[in-house]
Amino acid sequence: MxxxxxxxxxxxxxQDLVNAAGRLGHGVFSASHVTKHSPGDKMDGIADDFVIDFSSSGAVSxxxxxxxxxxxxxxVTTNEFLTPLVTRACAAxxxxxxxxxxxxxxxxxVGMANRFERCGVAMPRTFVVESEDDLHEIIRKQQLSFPLVVKPAENAGSKGVSIVSAKNELPAAFARVQFQEGTYDIPLDKRVIVQEYVDGDEYSVESVTQNGRTRHxxxxxxxxTAGAFRVEIGHSVPARLEDALDERILGEVSKAIRAVGILNSISHTEVKVRPDGSCAVIEVASRIGAGRIGTLVDLALGINLPEATVNVALGVPMSVEPLRSSYATIRLFLCPAGGRLVAVKNMPEVGDDVPIVTLSREIGSIVSGPESNKGRIGHFIVTGTDERAVNRRADELSSRVEITVEPTVADAGHRT
Structure with a gap:
C-alpha cells in the first residue's frame, strides 16, 4: 500500500481525491494550515492530519x-496556492x-507570462505594473486599448479580475487588485497584470501529464457572466469542435504546459478563441479544474480525474481512455448581491438526466456577490447523449431558479 x-x-x-486514493487501496494523510485547522475537522478517509504554517519559510522542510x-x-493539492510547495517537496x-x-x-x-513569452505560447498582450501611473502610461502610449483586463499577479477564482471599458474605471480596478488577500496567510505579489481583452469563446482543456508526456x-x-466581472457559471464536457480548431487549441495548450514545467500533474488550462479562429492561452493551473469539472469528465467520459491525480502523484502507470461517449453540463449559481441568503426557489430535482443537485450555502448565511467564485451558492448537473440538448435542458432549468438575498447593515452602508 x-x-x-x-x-x-x-x-x-x-474529498474526491481522498475517496479515489481509498478505492485504489492507498493510505491518505493530510497537512492543514495552522489558522485553518480545528480539532475534529479531519476529512473522512484521512488517517492522520499534520498542522503546519504554509506561509512560513520552513514550510517545505x-x-x-x-x-x-x-x-x-x-x-498532491487541489489548491493552486500550494502547488509550489508540492513541487519543491517532491523534488526534495x-x-x-x-x-x-x-x-x-x-x-x-507574472512568471507564467514570462514563460509563455519565452516559449512562444500564444497569449494576450500582457504588462506588469506596480502603480496606477504605470497603468495610465500604457494607455497613453497606446500599448493597449479599451476594453482591457486588470487582474492580480497572484490569486484565483476570478478574485480581483475586472474588464475595464473606459479610463475612468481604471482607479477602481487597480484598487480592487491592491486589496486582495492571500490564502493560508501567504503574502501576495501586489503587482498588477494588465492584459489585452481577448474577445471570443471561452474553453478550458483538462490534461494529464506523466513523466513529461501529456494526454489531453x-x-x-x-x-x-457578462459585464465587468466574468465569473464562470457553466461548464460543458466535452466540447465538440471542428478538427482544425481542436488541433490549434491543443497545440497551444501543450506548449503552455511544457512552458510552466509540468512533468507529473493534472492540469487545467484556460483558453479563449477569437472570432477569426486564433486562440490565446490565458493561464495554466497544475490541479484539477474547479467548478466540478472532474465530476463532469467522469459522467461524460468515464475518466476519473481524481484517480488519475493519485496515480500520477504515486508514479503508477495508467490509462485515461474514455469508457463512454456522453455529455455533461453544470450550472453554477451566483448570488445577485452580497448579503444574507433568504431563499432559493425552484431548484431542479434529482432525476434520470439530473444526477446531482447541490445547495452549498445554508439559508440565512452571509454570502458574497457575483464578482467572483465566492458568490457561488449551489449547482446542478445535466447529462445526456446530445451536447446541444443537454445544454438547452440545463438553461431551461436554470432560468426557473430564484435566489433572494437581503443586504446586511454593512452591505447597505457600503452601497450608500
Missing amino acids: SRLLILAPSGPDS QIVDHAVDRRINGI LSLPGNLVEFATAPRSK ICVTRKIT
Whole structure:
C-alpha cells in the first residue's frame, strides 16, 4: 500500500481525491494550515492530519520531514496556492512532481507570462505594473486599448479580475487588485497584470501529464457572466469542435504546459478563441479544474480525474481512455448581491438526466456577490447523449431558479 499526502484538503475536489486514493487501496494523510485547522475537522478517509504554517519559510522542510516520518510516496493539492510547495517537496524527496526551477510558474501570473513569452505560447498582450501611473502610461502610449483586463499577479477564482471599458474605471480596478488577500496567510505579489481583452469563446482543456508526456482528456466549453466581472457559471464536457480548431487549441495548450514545467500533474488550462479562429492561452493551473469539472469528465467520459491525480502523484502507470461517449453540463449559481441568503426557489430535482443537485450555502448565511467564485451558492448537473440538448435542458432549468438575498447593515452602508 502506498501513502499519499494531501496539502490542505478542503471541499468536494479534495474529498474526491481522498475517496479515489481509498478505492485504489492507498493510505491518505493530510497537512492543514495552522489558522485553518480545528480539532475534529479531519476529512473522512484521512488517517492522520499534520498542522503546519504554509506561509512560513520552513514550510517545505516541515513537509519533507513529515513525509519521511510517515513514509509518504506522493504529494498532491487541489489548491493552486500550494502547488509550489508540492513541487519543491517532491523534488526534495525525489517523488514524481514538476520542474522545481519553475515551481511558481503555474501560480504566479507574472512568471507564467514570462514563460509563455519565452516559449512562444500564444497569449494576450500582457504588462506588469506596480502603480496606477504605470497603468495610465500604457494607455497613453497606446500599448493597449479599451476594453482591457486588470487582474492580480497572484490569486484565483476570478478574485480581483475586472474588464475595464473606459479610463475612468481604471482607479477602481487597480484598487480592487491592491486589496486582495492571500490564502493560508501567504503574502501576495501586489503587482498588477494588465492584459489585452481577448474577445471570443471561452474553453478550458483538462490534461494529464506523466513523466513529461501529456494526454489531453477533453476540451471544456465555458459559460461566464457578462459585464465587468466574468465569473464562470457553466461548464460543458466535452466540447465538440471542428478538427482544425481542436488541433490549434491543443497545440497551444501543450506548449503552455511544457512552458510552466509540468512533468507529473493534472492540469487545467484556460483558453479563449477569437472570432477569426486564433486562440490565446490565458493561464495554466497544475490541479484539477474547479467548478466540478472532474465530476463532469467522469459522467461524460468515464475518466476519473481524481484517480488519475493519485496515480500520477504515486508514479503508477495508467490509462485515461474514455469508457463512454456522453455529455455533461453544470450550472453554477451566483448570488445577485452580497448579503444574507433568504431563499432559493425552484431548484431542479434529482432525476434520470439530473444526477446531482447541490445547495452549498445554508439559508440565512452571509454570502458574497457575483464578482467572483465566492458568490457561488449551489449547482446542478445535466447529462445526456446530445451536447446541444443537454445544454438547452440545463438553461431551461436554470432560468426557473430564484435566489433572494437581503443586504446586511454593512452591505447597505457600503452601497450608500
